[in-house]
Amino acid sequence: MARRGTWKPYGQAVEVEISAAGPGGEGLGLADGARYRIHGALPGERVRARIFGRKTGWRMAALEEVLRESADRRSPRCPSFGQCGGCAWQNLAYPAQLALLEERVRALLAPWVGPHAWAPILGAEEVFHYRGKIELSFGGETGALRLGFNRRGRYWEVVDLDECHIGPPVNRQIIERVKSWASRAGLAPYRTRSGEGFLRHLVIRQGRGGGWLAALVTRSGELPDEAGLVASLSAIDPPGSLLWVCSDTLAQAVKVEESRLLLGDGRLVERLGGIEYVLGLESFFQANAEMAERLVGMVRERALAGPHGRVLDLFCGVGTIALALADACAEVVGVEAVGPAVTDAQLNADARGWRQVRFVLGEAEKYLWDEGTDLVILDPPRSGLHPRLPRRLVEHPVPRVIYVSCNPEALARDLAVLGERYAATFARCVDLFPHTPHVETVVELNRMTPDQDSLPTPGE
Numbered sequence: 511m512a513r514r515g516t517w518k519p520y521g522q523a524v525e526v527e528i529s530a531a532g533p534g535g536e537g538l539g540l541a542d543g544a545r546y547r548i549h550g551a552l553p554g555e556r557v558r559a560r561i562f563g564r565k566t567g568w569r570m571a572a573l574e575e576v577l578r579e580s581a582d583r584r585s586p587r588c589p590s591f592g593q594c595g596g597c598a599w600q601n602l603a604y605p606a607q608l609a610l611l612e613e614r615v616r617a618l619l620a621p622w623v624g625p626h627a628w629a630p631i632l633g634a635e636e637v638f639h640y641r642g643k644i645e646l647s648f649g650g651e652t653g654a655l656r657l658g659f660n661r662r663g664r665y666w667e668v669v670d671l672d673e674c675h676i677g678p679p680v681n682r683q684i685i686e687r688v689k690s691w692a693s694r695a696g697l698a699p700y701r702t703r704s705g706e707g708f709l710r711h712l713v714i715r716q717g718r719g720g721g722w723l724a725a726l727v728t729r730s731g732e733l734p735d736e737a738g739l740v741a742s743l744s745a746i747d748p749p750g751s752l753l754w755v756c757s758d759t760l761a762q763a764v765k766v767e768e769s770r771l772l773l774g775d776g777r778l779v780e781r782l783g784g785i786e787y788v789l790g791l792e793s794f795f796q797a798n799a800e801m802a803e804r805l806v807g808m809v810r811e812r813a814l815a816g817p818h819g820r821v822l823d824l825f826c827g828v829g830t831i832a833l834a835l836a837d838a839c840a841e842v843v844g845v846e847a848v849g850p851a852v853t854d855a856q857l858n859a860d861a862r863g864w865r866q867v868r869f870v871l872g873e874a875e876k877y878l879w880d881e882g883t884d885l886v887i888l889d890p891p892r893s894g895l896h897p898r899l900p901r902r903l904v905e906h907p908v909p910r911v912i913y914v915s916c917n918p919e920a921l922a923r924d925l926a927v928l929g930e931r932y933a934a935t936f937a938r939c940v941d942l943f944p945h946t947p948h949v950e951t952v953v954e955l956n957r958m959t960p961d962q963d964s965l966p967t968p969g970e
């Protein structure tokens with residue numbers, strides 16, 4: 511807590527020793543007994559920054575000068591690094607990024623995952639051009655349109671992007687062509703505050719099957735010069751698909767309310783571990799296919815190391831994990847809340863003639879598993895598990911659970927409940943998102959025997 515009299519008012523400069531990294535990749539440090547969060551500052555550095563606000567007990571300050579540099583500081587590759595909200599750590603050497611990720615996750619999970627369970631973090635081989643999905647926003651104004659990521663800390667402003675180095679090179683052509691079509695047509699960006707304007711987002715996805723799938727998201731209305739847009743995008747090599755999505759939601763996030771296919775077949779082909787996954791715009795797929803392959807391979811290895819006859823894959827998406835296990839199991843059931851993803855998953859299973867796999871449309875927290883289930887896989891979205899699900903796993907335990915998490919805070923919260931009945935026997939972080947503070951964590955949990963119930967948790 512800030513002591514009375516030590517509060518530096520907005521606009522004042524302050525010198526801060528950075529001692530750690532926060533969940534958003536920002537530098538955390540102390541000065542005059544107060545806590546600071548400073549984006550762009552790295553652990554081990556002394557920086558001068560200007561105070562601009564307060565957030566949940568922290569003072570927010572903008573980096574002005576690095577007075578003592580970290581030996582791990584590097585020059586960022588993107589010219590818009592620092593303004594663009596896409597990456598937080600292009601200024602940090604990759605091994606140091608991995609060390610920060612691992613340190614943070616291990617500290618968060620320490621009460622439930624003991625040191626013996628941890629395998630070292632698995633880093634990415636390709637740290638640029640890995641991202642198979644980007645969601646850009648339109649901004650600026652008619653005649654001076656911008657198309658890019660939202661500005662860090664100012665979601666209503668857009669940083670114009672010609673090239674994003676974490677996405678594949680073909681994105682550049684798609685972005686350029688969509689922007690020049692929109693400028694020629696004199697279109698205005700949608701403004702969240704006033705609700706005026708037309709252009710909202712451009713989503714671009716790539717699959718390792720070779721093609722791309724773009725979705726132009728606008729308010730509902732007429733699409734001017736549709737033929738010009740389609741002709742321009744159809745000249746791109748490799749060929750891809752374009753969907754026009756209309757969305758009048760007040761929310762900032764991309765929401766598919768109504769869509770029309772303008773080019774291609776609207777499908778994307780992904781390949782992981784020799785299995786082909788065909789999917790549409792609304793189906794989730796990990797944004798880094800190379801590292802997703804390593805992650806799914808790790809889940810398969812752990813799954814096959816114990817009883818795995820009957821497997822339940824909750825939050826299954828298009829069946830990425832379920833299909834990777836299918837050849838080794840008597841039965842795999844996948845549960846998923848998004849209808850088009852369930853359809854894609856079933857088509858992918860049918861394409862291989864796998865009758866032992868089936869997919870169910872529904873919410874994971876409402877699904878009741880059979881007595882004979884050997885293994886439950888959990889791979890929830892960032893929000894983690896609905897409280898009902900870990901509670902049910904405690905009350906109706908299965909022999910093993912493998913939890914794949916993209917949010918260590920949510921994982922820690924869920925392990926606090928699961929830890930009543932399960933012990934962590936394996937854990938490993940996998941970096942799917944280089945230059946960002948996001949990380950995936952795989953934790954294998956085994957049901958404790960009754961006499962283990964009174965044992966201390968592994969972290970104690």
Ligand SMILES: C[S@@+](CC[C@H](N)C(=O)[O-])C[C@H]1O[C@@H](n2cnc3c(N)ncnc32)[C@H](O)[C@@H]1O
Binds near residue numbers: 826829851873
């Ligand atoms: C992190 S993704 C994992 C998908 C898949 N396991 C994979 O590796 O590609 C989470 C998935 O859970 C789905 N989902 C979100 N909430 C859900 C719920 N309450 N019940 C079932 N599925 C849900 C999402 O649509 C998404 O496909």
